[in-house]
Amino acid sequence: xxxxxxxxxxxxxxxxxxxxxxxxxxxxxxxxxxxxxxxxxxxxxxxxxxxxxxxxxxxxxxxxxxxxxxxxxxxxxxxxxxxxxxxxxxxxxxxxxxxxxxxxxxxxxxxxxxxxxxxxxxxxxxx
Amino acid sequence: xxxxxxxxxxxxxxxxxxxxxxxxxxxxxxxxxxxxxxxxxxxxxxxxxxxxxxxxxxxxxxxxxxxxxxxxxxxxxxxxxxxxxxxxxxxxxxxxxxxxxxxxxxxxxxxxxxxxxxxxxxxxxxx
DNA sequence: CAGTATCCCCTCCGATACTG
DNA sequence: CAGTATCGGAGGGGATACTG
Numbered sequence: 601x602x603x604x605x606x607x608x609x610x611x612x613x614x615x616x617x618x619x620x621x622x623x624x625x626x627x628x629x630x631x632x633x634x635x636x637x638x639x640x641x642x643x644x645x646x647x648x649x650x651x652x653x654x655x656x657x658x659x660x661x662x663x664x665x666x667x668x669x670x671x672x673x674x675x676x677x678x679x680x681x682x683x684x685x686x687x688x689x690x691x692x693x694x695x696x697x698x699x700x701x702x703x704x705x706x707x708x709x710x711x712x713x714x715x716x717x718x719x720x721x722x723x724x725x726x727x
Numbered sequence: 728x729x730x731x732x733x734x735x736x737x738x739x740x741x742x743x744x745x746x747x748x749x750x751x752x753x754x755x756x757x758x759x760x761x762x763x764x765x766x767x768x769x770x771x772x773x774x775x776x777x778x779x780x781x782x783x784x785x786x787x788x789x790x791x792x793x794x795x796x797x798x799x800x801x802x803x804x805x806x807x808x809x810x811x812x813x814x815x816x817x818x819x820x821x822x823x824x825x826x827x828x829x830x831x832x833x834x835x836x837x838x839x840x841x842x843x844x845x846x847x848x849x850x851x852x853x854x
Numbered sequence: 855c856a857g858t859a860t861c862c863c864c865t866c867c868g869a870t871a872c873t874g
Numbered sequence: 875c876a877g878t879a880t881c882g883g884a885g886g887g888g889a890t891a892c893t894g
Contacts, residue, residue, distance in 0.1 A: 617758070
């Protein structure tokens with residue numbers, strides 16, 4: 601019963617969930633995707649302002665990774681000062697429903713989880 | 728247009744996606760949830776064997792976190808040697824569809840993303 | 855404006871050894 | 875069997891300063 605399932609999970613290298621989570625499971629990717637998904641095309645500093653507390657470095661890294669993965673497209677206007685616009689690609693857009701599903705679940709169960717954690721740690725301190 | 732969206736995203740502390748991603752966005756949580764979701768109730772070492780390349784420490788930490796969040800329940804049989812069984816709670820089960828959605832997307836788009844990355848890095852080395 | 859380049863901390867995670 | 879305890883490396887991410 602277990603042995604039959606070994607190979608299914610053991611080959612982590614090509615695990616699809618790992619593959620996607622390694623990319624969007626970081627601190628900022630999903631937030632950036634959500635913002636672009638909702639607001640359309642945005643410039644670097646617009647995204648920066650909307651998020652508010654992201655460092656310039658991490659926004660750069662996040663956008664570069666998303667661009668490399670083909671989730672975000674980057675358009676440069678050759679002018680001074682430069683203007684760079686970011687938009688979700690079709691692939692990026694296709695990820696929105698999955699994120700929405702996750703968001704729904706999170707919104708619905710946040711308080712339950714929070715309560716569970718508090719109960720759990722309280723029970724630990726008693727022991 | 729941007730200003731109205733500021734508060735929606737800027738308060739990261741209570742951002743639901745952050746909240747859920749901070750928990751299941753780690754290296755092993757989703758895998759453990761998937762395995763328990765598919766195989767039902769399992770003992771510590773059974774999960775360990777199925778995954779294969781997880782360290783004992785990380786399996787412990789992962790299961791403890793999932794238990795604290797109320798996603799996994801832990802049942803101890805007071806015997807020697809000990810027997811401990813892990814099962815998804817109702818809350819844990821309710822997360823399965825979201826994970827499935829994400830998995831579907833990952834499976835469907837893995838190759839596209841991989842190709843995109845290769846193209847991207849190849850174009851970098853040219854410059 | 856849209857980034858780079860550094861420095862550095864801190865957490866995640868693995869390896870290893872030990873225990874009730 | 876099902877953990878705990880400890881150490882240490884890798885890298886994610888922030889702060890700051892600089893640039894075309």
